[in-house]
Amino acid sequence: MSSRIKISSRGSKFPESPIRKLNPLADRAKNQGTEVYHVNIGQPDISTPERFMRGIRESNVEVLSYSPSKGIKNVLESLVGYYGDQQIELEIDDLMVTTGGSEAGLFAFYVALEPGSEILIPEPFYTNYRGFARMTGVDIKPIPTRRENNFALPDKEIIADLISEDTGALLLTNPSNPTGRVYTGREIELVKNIVLEHDLFFISDEVYREFSYGDTRPASALNLKGIEDRTIMIDSISKRLSSCGARIGTLASRNEEVMNAALKLGQSRLSPPTMGQLGLTSFLDSPDYSSEIEEMIDRYEERRDVLLDELGKIEGLKFGKPDGAFYLMVELPVEDAESFVRWMLTDFRDEGETVMMAPGEGFYNTPGLGKDQVRLSYVLNKQDLARVADLLDKGLTRYR
Amino acid sequence: MSSRIKISSRGSKFPESPIRKLNPLADRAKNQGTEVYHVNIGQPDISTPERFMRGIRESNVEVLSYSPSKGIKNVLESLVGYYGDQQIELEIDDLMVTTGGSEAGLFAFYVALEPGSEILIPEPFYTNYRGFARMTGVDIKPIPTRRENNFALPDKEIIADLISEDTGALLLTNPSNPTGRVYTGREIELVKNIVLEHDLFFISDEVYREFSYGDTRPASALNLKGIEDRTIMIDSISKRLSSCGARIGTLASRNEEVMNAALKLGQSRLSPPTMGQLGLTSFLDSPDYSSEIEEMIDRYEERRDVLLDELGKIEGLKFGKPDGAFYLMVELPVEDAESFVRWMLTDFRDEGETVMMAPGEGFYNTPGLGKDQVRLSYVLNKQDLARVADLLDKGLTRYR
Numbered sequence A, B: 001m002s003s004r005i006k007i008s009s010r011g012s013k014f015p016e017s018p019i020r021k022l023n024p025l026a027d028r029a030k031n032q033g034t035e036v037y038h039v040n041i042g043q044p045d046i047s048t049p050e051r052f053m054r055g056i057r058e059s060n061v062e063v064l065s066y067s068p069s070k071g072i073k074n075v076l077e078s079l080v081g082y083y084g085d086q087q088i089e090l091e092i093d094d095l096m097v098t099t100g101g102s103e104a105g106l107f108a109f110y111v112a113l114e115p116g117s118e119i120l121i122p123e124p125f126y127t128n129y130r131g132f133a134r135m136t137g138v139d140i141k142p143i144p145t146r147r148e149n150n151f152a153l154p155d156k157e158i159i160a161d162l163i164s165e166d167t168g169a170l171l172l173t174n175p176s177n178p179t180g181r182v183y184t185g186r187e188i189e190l191v192k193n194i195v196l197e198h199d200l201f202f203i204s205d206e207v208y209r210e211f212s213y214g215d216t217r218p219a220s221a222l223n224l225k226g227i228e229d230r231t232i233m234i235d236s237i238s239k240r241l242s243s244c245g246a247r248i249g250t251l252a253s254r255n256e257e258v259m260n261a262a263l264k265l266g267q268s269r270l271s272p273p274t275m276g277q278l279g280l281t282s283f284l285d286s287p288d289y290s291s292e293i294e295e296m297i298d299r300y301e302e303r304r305d306v307l308l309d310e311l312g313k314i315e316g317l318k319f320g321k322p323d324g325a326f327y328l329m330v331e332l333p334v335e336d337a338e339s340f341v342r343w344m345l346t347d348f349r350d351e352g353e354t355v356m357m358a359p360g361e362g363f364y365n366t367p368g369l370g371k372d373q374v375r376l377s378y379v380l381n382k383q384d385l386a387r388v389a390d391l392l393d394k395g396l397t398r399y400r
Helices: A023-031 A050-057 A073-085 A100-112 A128-136 A156-162 A185-197 A256-268 A274-284 A289-312 A337-346 A382-399 B023-031 B050-057 B073-085 B100-112 B128-135 B156-161 B185-197 B256-268 B274-284 B289-312 B337-346 B382-399
Strands: A035-038 A095-098 A118-123 A139-144 A167-173 A201-205 A231-236 A249-253 A327-331 A353-356 A373-377 B035-038 B095-098 B118-123 B139-144 B167-173 B201-205 B231-236 B249-252 B327-331 B353-356 B373-377
Touching: A023 A035, A023 A337, A035 A382, A050 A274, A050 B050, A073 A095, A073 A274, A095 A100, A095 A256, A100 A128, A100 A167, A100 A201, A100 A231, A100 A249, A100 A256, A128 A139, A128 B256, A139 A156, A156 A185, A167 A185, A185 A201, A249 A256, A256 B128, A274 B274, A289 A327, A289 A382, A337 A353, A337 A373, A337 A382, A353 A382, B023 B035, B023 B337, B035 B382, B050 B274, B073 B095, B073 B274, B095 B100, B095 B256, B100 B128, B100 B167, B100 B201, B100 B231, B100 B249, B100 B256, B128 B139, B139 B156, B156 B185, B167 B185, B185 B201, B289 B327, B289 B382, B337 B353, B337 B373, B337 B382, B353 B382
Parallel strands: A035 A353, A118 A139, A118 A167, A167 A201, A201 A231, B035 B353, B118 B139, B118 B167, B167 B201, B201 B231
Antiparallel strands: A095 A249, A231 A249, A327 A373, B095 B249, B231 B249, B327 B373
């Protein structure tokens, strides 16, 4: 036998999920009988809507066949109706069903960007963008945003200074994971001007569209006039229908070339999952679907308020009031938040319980930033969230 | 508004599916009321096993949540059991659940191959390999195989001559789509020696494992001794469980580095579809699952025999007797098979019926090859296949 073969350098260098890499520690704690509260991931505890699951359970599928690569026709029609209800007027040609928002993101990067080019993303950002960038050979250039400033976009000149000949796109997650920011009309206008002036694509990740609790409703990039050819939307039903495991997302653009290329990528993976599409169309065909989503959003707002209240009682924490999504970046009074998160999993127990948070550093590209931060997801019920704050408080006291 | 923005060159150059690109013609024919027999795609008409669908319909899912990126634990255990039944001894660490065989293929290319490197694949080959290669920046170098020779692999020297410094892997589809060939022990041994001598990965696509009708059972690459670190298997339940729309596949390797890197890719897309995994484990946990697959294989063998019989009555066709999968490459007595396939969809009708075949050229990389060939899939019942042959006969007579 010859010497062992080496995998590709891109394979060996592929970034590990900074959120999931601590899972072994959590698993060990659970095996020891410890109750671990998970506020480290965006997996809601809310029941998937009955109408969605009925669409799956009561389907009369005889042959579970491929769907069209673009998605089942009546699912696409249901989606056009949904977007219309959201005041986003689309035609079937403007969208395709993807295997989760993840695939929509991967396709958007691939179609919009040349290998070796750069994409601007406000930092901190959703960690999986790093994966899409690596898979497509694109570099992420972070736009700095600060907790002290509630993660607002910086001035136009600061963003413009980051743009080079190699910059191909700007990505905004609105509302933002991990910061919870809902960008203002002024910020969206700023992005619009930048992509126009610098000839960039605007990739808009709107999977948390409905998750907004303040006066500012998140504006869809698809409604911006004059940049219709530059706008690509990434979307997913995972959060708004609590159906992460369905793996159903959407890619939408009014740029015909974008959609044609994305559809060819879609053909090369044959089809998005059929069962999730059946669930989705069943749910969207229900006349009162939007009130069901609204009720869920009310619950998240209550959760956010409880979490903010409880965290407010803990000395030394720094955080703003996020208006969207279900995440919160919190600055802890520790030097290295990841060490603290690890210690909470390995050493800290209070009545047999502990909490798992996502270390903040993984959401930043710039070395050293976010080292004292954690991201908390308020995907648990109010009692559990109060207990999370309690555990955090006790943990910090004992840790210092 | 500035001038229109351009998509990436890789996006605009992405290959269109040669099989699906004729769909608009078929749709038009159907809209005119024409019955179109589809032998152009690998979508079986066979019912998805009852046990599979029950696993989906009777699941007591409350929250349709992400599964682990690697797959649900008891699904992985069921898969280990399935592979054991196939005399392929694997451990959970050796495999992961993917979103269809498509994703397994994409991950294998990405992990095994550097951008700009080459992969050897016997030609004609499954067209979507071209998509995986493009997405990962890899070039396909075809190994020539000929219809006259029943698509056997050429001599070792011919293959060795194709290998350069840039060659990183050899891929075999066994049984083969589109040729139906089941490679002999001698051929598999040849591949083993080549990957060892030239330090290549061996990517083995075994999605048609059970679809074999002759004396030679397709050997799994995972059972080859001495190249355990070089072997990566792509697999899928789509065909053997007639569950193409479930989007469940497997990537397997005993090379730990391969699996670690693939799992990181898997984390960046979060999770394979949950419902399909529930169906799969329900099916595999049934004690008589393998007899259900065997009965299905018997039906395919009958279909193959009917199709071969009926095609044998048509003057001027040239084809061998394939022993596996459910495809057949047929040389037609026409100069340009694609024109003929188009004409069958646009102009030819017999009692309001016609047939759709896949033009052969799309399965070849070498320009000009396969121009007089079509691929037929025997995924229809025997009566329909007899009618397909009848329509082909009449079509050819009228066309010439």
